[in-house]
Amino acid sequence: MEEDSGLRLVDCRAKGGSSGFKVAILGAAGGIGQPLAMLMKMNPLVSVLHLYDVVNTPGVTADISHMDTGAVVRGFLKQTELENALHGVDLVIIPAGVPRKPGMTRDDLFNINAGIVKNLCEAIAKSCPNAIVNLISNPVNSTVPIAAEVFKKAGTYDPRKLMGVTMLDVVRANTFVAEVLGLDPRDVDVPVVGGHAGITILPLLSQVKPHLSFNPKEIDYLTDRIQNGGTEVVEVKDSTFATFVCAYAAVKFADACLRGLRGDSDVVQCAFVASEVCHKSSIVKEKS
């Protein structure tokens, strides 16, 4: 006969006090995934947090679930649990995949990460076709179009809901500009457009808020440093790339998405998304 534990909770699992959104992190046991999971557990807009990976999610889930914040955390391990991890989710954040090693470019990750992202997006199309997807896995400039094609094939593509996470470039730009001008980075907002690799990262230094002016030397220095921030970290970080700052940036971006889902009207952030801008300008050129 089982002994009465004397606990008042029948389920023995915290229910979470908050109403909020259901978020899944795919690749949650990785260098970015773990701090990302920790920070999302602290986000008051999250009521349920699903952590999925092909390794180590039971341990990461047990650890993070002890935090006394509102979100209920559940772990999912391996492909057989992927559908359950995604069921009914509002926002999926994907840092799954391999990071580059010193001497590699982000493009060198294409072969492995393209397959991983394809597989995960096929599951998203099945289990949570209306979810917002934040794609972190590199090369972002290629994984986002791959995800778009998977969703198109499944008939679930909505360009407003698929975003490559380039927030890290904005975070770095804010920090480096503040450093050069002796300001508090929290008071600086640098829009960064384009992609997330080398010269495709385009900081718009003329559009910084508050309006600031830079001399040509500062522009060259800042542009180069923002475009090569990832490489700067690996040179001093013992063969791993930026993980903590990426997790921080990803949470900043995910929080903006959740505020948008909540209906807030003042949410503006940069991301790598489908755009007609180039088409339109080339049409204008052809006509003129």
Ligand SMILES: NC(=O)C1=CN([C@@H]2O[C@H](COP(=O)(O)OP(=O)(O)OC[C@H]3O[C@@H](n4cnc5c(N)ncnc54)[C@H](O)[C@@H]3O)[C@@H](O)[C@H]2O)C=CC1
């Ligand atoms: N967009 C951005 O700003 C940034 C993107 N990255 C990229 O993020 C990715 C992850 O980087 P790290 O966390 O440092 O790598 P990591 O190797 O530490 O972690 C990756 C995690 O993905 C998991 N994984 C592998 N295949 C999977 C699958 N099929 N399904 C679910 N999980 C799977 C691994 O088990 C591992 O836990 C890399 O591609 C990296 O280049 C890195 C920094 C910034």
Ligand SMILES: O=C([O-])CC(=O)C(=O)O
């Ligand atoms: O450089 C890398 O490979 C990781 C990354 O995307 C970044 O730190 O911006």
